[in-house]
Amino acid sequence: MQRYILQRLVQGVILLVVVTSIVFFIGRMTGNPVDMMLPEDATEEDRQDMIKRLKLEGTIMDQFGVFIVDAVQGDLGTSIRYRQPATDIFFSRLPNTLAMIPPAMILAIAMAIPLGILSALRRGGIIDRISATIAVLGISTPNFWLGIVLIYLFSVTWGWLPSSRMGGPLNYIMPTITLGTFLVAGFMRLIRSSMLETLDSEFVKLARIKGVSETAIVWKHCLRNALIPVLSLWGVFMGGLVTGAIVTETVFAWPGIGRLTYEAVIFRDYPLLQAVIIMDAIFILFINLLVDILYAYVDPRIRFE
Numbered sequence: 001m002q003r004y005i006l007q008r009l010v011q012g013v014i015l016l017v018v019v020t021s022i023v024f025f026i027g028r029m030t031g032n033p034v035d036m037m038l039p040e041d042a043t044e045e046d047r048q049d050m051i052k053r054l055k056l057e058g059t060i061m062d063q064f065g066v067f068i069v070d071a072v073q074g075d076l077g078t079s080i081r082y083r084q085p086a087t088d089i090f091f092s093r094l095p096n097t098l099a100m101i102p103p104a105m106i107l108a109i110a111m112a113i114p115l116g117i118l119s120a121l122r123r124g125g126i127i128d129r130i131s132a133t134i135a136v137l138g139i140s141t142p143n144f145w146l147g148i149v150l151i152y153l154f155s156v157t158w159g160w161l162p163s164s165r166m167g168g169p170l171n172y173i174m175p176t177i178t179l180g181t182f183l184v185a186g187f188m189r190l191i192r193s194s195m196l197e198t199l200d201s202e203f204v205k206l207a208r209i210k211g212v213s214e215t216a217i218v219w220k221h222c223l224r225n226a227l228i229p230v231l232s233l234w235g236v237f238m239g240g241l242v243t244g245a246i247v248t249e250t251v252f253a254w255p256g257i258g259r260l261t262y263e264a265v266i267f268r269d270y271p272l273l274q275a276v277i278i279m280d281a282i283f284i285l286f287i288n289l290l291v292d293i294l295y296a297y298v299d300p301r302i303r304f305e
Contacts (some may be wrong), residue, residue, distance in 0.1 A: 024067055050080075054077070086275030086276070087275055096254065096256040112184050112186075115127070116131070116188045116190070116226075117223065119188070119195075120196045121195075137181075137185070138184055146178050154173075163252075164253035166255065195226045204221060250262050
């Protein structure tokens with residue numbers, strides 16, 4: 001098990017170095033950051049001041065060396081707009097984004113597991129058809145459209161919910177639905193397909209021959225095995241919730257990482273955008289490592305291999 005975790009750690013470090021290098025060099029390939037951020041009427045003094053603040057002196061390899069040394073020390077630059085360290089701004093916004101994840105995951109689990117199991121047990125029935133419709137709508141509906149529709153209905157038309165920003169529990173309802181809809185659809189269909197495969201397996205047939213109750217077969221034998229691929233999908237979705245919440249947070253004016261990314265692009269805050277991308281990559285790598293470890297505990301074959 002220790003060897004398995006060590007391998008994943010080494011792979012994660014290598015991937016992080018690759019991502020960091022790509023972020024740095026792509027930023028330079030799109031043009032000189034100073035020319036992109038300064039207005040047309042900027043003076044040469046303004047230009048030299050920004051070059052110094054962004055540490056862009058020397059060749060591109062010199063700049064890359066300085067960037068790596070600073071990054072190892074936790075310094076990913078200073079935001080042009082906020083005049084603060086980019087990492088400090090990132091961590092000040094991160095709790096706001098993480099606050100949306102538990103409600104979205106609870107919604108997904110509460111709906112996906114029962115519907116996925118019932119769809120598999122009643123294959124072709126009315127529940128299976130309803131869940132299939134929900135899955136298609138959940139996967140195909142764009143987040144921005146769903147968020148706007150929810151605001152129009154529940155805030156503008158009926159006045160039941162606040163339309164934007166953080167606040168009390170009511171402020172979480174529409175962002176949770178917007179984020180959780182896709183999760184419900186993905187989890188539900190994956191649980192259904194995994195349950196169908198497990199229900200037809202030999203060990204389930206053997207359990208039925210031994211007289212094991214159908215409830216024990218479904219919840220103890222089938223569901224546990226069906227959740228193994230769901231665990232992998234959970235890791236993908238967790239990374240997507242943090243890094244892909246740009247649309248949702250923009251629609252609801254939610255002060256999280258997604259909106260911070262949007263602001264960095266709009267205001268051409270190159271150091272902040274670079275820091276957000278790298279920190280997002282670190283978060284995704286951490287989630288994937290956590291999923292790999294959990295996967296090894298759920299499936300003993302991983303540990304033995």
